[in-house]
Amino acid sequence: MSCSPVPGSALWVREVLEQEWRPRSRPVVRPLSGGLGEPPLTHTAGLWACASGDRSWVFKAQLNPDAVRDADFYPLKQGVVEHCVSRGVPAARAIPTASGAPIALRDGVVCELLPRYSDAAPHGATAEQVAEVVRTALRLRHALDEVSRATVEDLARMPVNPLVDQPDWALALGEVEDLLKLAEARDDDWAALAGSALREVLDTEPLLAEAPAPRADSAVHADLHRHHFLLRSGQVEAILDFDNLRAGDRLLDLAWTAELCLSAPAPEDPAGPESLREFARRCVDEELLEARDLRRLMPALLVFSLPVLVDIAKDILQRDILSPVWQQYFHLLSPARRARVHKILQNL
Ligand SMILES: Nc1ncnc2c1ncn2[C@@H]1O[C@H](COP(=O)(O)OP(=O)(O)OP(=O)(O)O)[C@@H](O)[C@H]1O
Ligand SMILES: [Mg+2]
Missing domain, CATH: 3.30.200.20 (Phosphorylase Kinase; domain 1)
Incomplete structure (x- = not known):
């Protein structure tokens, strides 16, 4: 047998x-x-x-x-x-x-x-590599802007499962203080990890109020973080993972792209703000957005990720689901970095 x-x-x-x-x-x-x-x-x-x-x-x-x-x-x-x-x-x-x-x-x-593509992501990448990733992400956004209305309508009929128990960001935000109390009552490394992510969420609360109203009128990749760009010889060889493709707000892809500018250099490195200024210039020149929309990017991305951050904190603090990738996801979705991006975009 x-x-x-x-x-x-x-x-x-x-x-x-x-x-x-x-x-x-x-x-x-x-x-x-x-x-x-x-x-x-x-x-x-x-x-x-x-x-x-x-x-x-x-x-x-x-x-x-x-x-x-x-x-x-x-x-x-x-x-x-x-x-x-x-x-x-x-x-x-x-x-x-x-x-x-x-x-x-x-x-x-x-x-x-x-x-199988070369397995390099723009981690610790040079300013040239970041520029190449940003250019490629903007080309993707132009291409997605040309997707037909019928396809966007089809996508709207196939929503993505948010895979969290509280997908509403405002309600998820309402749970943060109690979760933080749970974290602060413990003294293990996991609770410290969850606690620091939750504090970052609370610190960015004023920005959340500026989030644009939800819309679903564009084809959106929705997951343009740096792990989804594979580079070979200084060129993006592949943009990965269209599994979260949806009908959504196109600003979300532009927000991820803005964030790519600060995801590689050290926080004090002037290369980060410099590439962010170049990103903003290109977006406006190429009519991907109007200058006044730059201040809406990080709020859009913060509310998008907030339910995920809260759910990971619940995995740690309430469900005892301890995954080695939680630290990487907290880092990838860091509200504090997004607040830094926002500040730069506001002061251009
Ligand atoms: N074709 C490929 N060639 C080389 N590396 C790849 C390839 N596909 C995936 N990878 C590597 O695996 C990682 C995860 O792939 P992918 O994003 O498709 O999986 P995932 O399970 O959807 O991740 P998540 O659920 O976290 O979004 C990529 O960031 C990349 O580093
Ligand atoms: Mg993925």
Whole structure:
């Protein structure tokens, strides 16, 4: 009697890859790691490095059933990615299965195969690399601005599961003080980590009031943090992870892009503010936004991430779910850094 491999295991990945994508020779499957570089930042997916002959891929298995999107989303996402590529944007294109589908669905798990790109992110990047990432993100925003109204309407019918127990940012904010008390009553490192993120949230409360009203009239990537830009030889080789593509406010993508300017240099390095000024100049020159909208960017991004920050704090303080990636997510979504970006944007 032969047992089926466990969904999400290496054996299972190899079986799905062989049956759905039919590589010429038997693939080698290993967990994806960053090699000598920064490890990949992932929370909900299982990522595997696969190789067969001289070809190598990344196999992404969405193991969290709550994160799986509507079945019609995947062909729609493929269409948007193709549209971006046709506009010269290096959006990561999934490799279709042998039957031409954008994903394979196995045991309820959505599986996607991508070419394996060089695994560099703009971490500790030079000012030139940051400029290249920002230019690429703005090209993506131009391309997304040209997505048809019908596609935006289709996206609006396929909302993203926020994966938090309180998705309303104002209500999540109302929970912060009690969570902070829980954190301050403990003396372990996890509580200290959650406590410092929650204090950052409270410190930015005045900015939250300036958040624009929600809108859903544009195609929005919604997750343009630095881990989703892979660089090779100073050029962005791929923009990853269109899994949060949605109908939303286009200012959100511009806000992520602004933040990229301060995500690499040290806080006191003048290169950060300098690239942020260049970002603002480009946005206005290219008519991506009006100068008065610059002050709305960080409030939009802060309210977008607030429910996630609060939910991670709850994982730590109430649910005892302790993940090694929580520290990286707190850093990635740091309200204090966003307040610094806001201050610079306000004083241009
Ligand atoms: N095709 C690829 N080539 C090289 N590295 C990749 C590739 N796909 C993903 N990675 C690495 O893995 C990381 C996580 O990938 P991805 O964002 O697709 O997963 P994820 O589970 O959606 O993450 P999250 O749930 O946190 O958004 C990327 O930031 C990158 O470092
Ligand atoms: Mg991701």
